[in-house]
Amino acid sequence: MKGRLTRGAAAIVGVAESDLGEVGAGMSVIDLMGQGVAGALEDCGLSLSDVDGVFAAAGQSRMPSVALCEYLGVRPRHHDSTMQGGSSFMTHVAHAQAAIEAGLCEVAVVAYGSTQRTAGRKNVAPREFNPYETPFKPVLQASAYGLAASRHFHEFGTTREQLAEIAVAARQWALKNPKAWEHDPLTVQDVLAARMVSHPLTVRDCCLVTDGGGALVVTSAERARSLRKPPAFVLGTGEGISHLTISNMPDLTVTAARESGAQAYAMAGLGPRDIDVVEVYDAFTITTLLFLEDLGFCPKGEGGRFVQDGAIAPGGRLPVNTNGGGLSYGHPGMYGVFVLIEAVRQLRGECGARQVPRCETAIAHGNGGALSAQSTVILGSAATV
């Protein structure tokens, strides 16, 4: 056993979103996955008859890969419903690459769907009862991230204004993305004055609640080169898990993105300075800040100062969450697939007004749970392989 995936041996060759925002009445999670799969296959010029690997995760489906196979009418050689919240899809990419390298499949689809907005969040996402947390009525996940923010404020002097800059930057990117849910400008003052959800996080520090889905097509590097669009080669992957519940997170200012990022950088032979565009799962403003630190874009504790003065907004020093993120583009509950979709589109140069110039490398980082399950994918253009 090699013990590690091979840099550049697989690529994401097709990406697509399903309907987003508020989907039509009766649209199911698997309908949205189906739209995503159809779009992603069309994107790369493959068809369902080519698909021999199916990966899916969803908060509203107990056996999503099985449900999706039934819906698509496929009997793939390999399928996988790995569920670790919003980072599931980064891990699916790694698992798909592992399966491709092991010869278990050659063309894998990775899919997600959610109707949490139209169905009502309370109907679709029942929280597991935890006798050591639930009695205290935390508003999960916002309170978990509020606790993490309180600790970051305490240890490093980070401020609510600095977190608000992250929301403002996301909004400025979203204004350049026709598919984004939010269309109106946002100021730091707007963020600070918004309804408090769980201190210090206002509703504008929190991800949106929308419907939506999407899909990726992952295949071998060899097959990728013969397809319609420039492949986004998988240069590195990594995973890290430190806890499930916030009360069991060892240090609320340090996430396992440190481990997942370090693994991905090592496999890619790259470091933070080599990354052209940063796409991280921004469930909350504090999430972006923690990942900028833990993925090495600034030292631990410096995240607040790092994001000031529009540094991660359009025209800033580091392009972060260029689609507008979970904060302003859309957030159906497990946002990771959209992080990957945007990273691929940036590498292809498809992003129009929000396109990052000379974009050859992208980091796509996923977060699951209460800063719990971290999964990183580094992607690169053909020039980087």
Place this chain on the structure above:
Amino acid sequence: MTANESPLAQYEAFLARGKLAYQVDAHDRPVFFPRVLAPANRDGPLTWRVSAGLGTVYATTFITPKDGPAYNVALIDMDEGYRLMSRVEGIPAEQVRIGMRVRARVRPADGDNGPCPVFDPLEDAR
């Protein structure tokens, strides 16, 4: 055959007697939440200890419901070396501070919730 008593049932039995309890491993190192085996960084078997109930606020947030007063949610680092989620009561929710010294008190079972530990600031912290 008698069913094994769950870790939660044992924990709640201590609470029902007004005591906050936690587990320790073979070297007296604390484990929380209660479980059936020692986790990887501890050595079994686990046994129960009653906590002195003193701790320090590690992290804090508060929630203001539309239909009620603000309440606190905090993570408390207990002096015995374990951490738990709870609530600091007795002062306004927004005045709970990281580093504040607190003392546990058992809140009796209420509706669907079993008994649980809540915290009050120590006098000198007010």
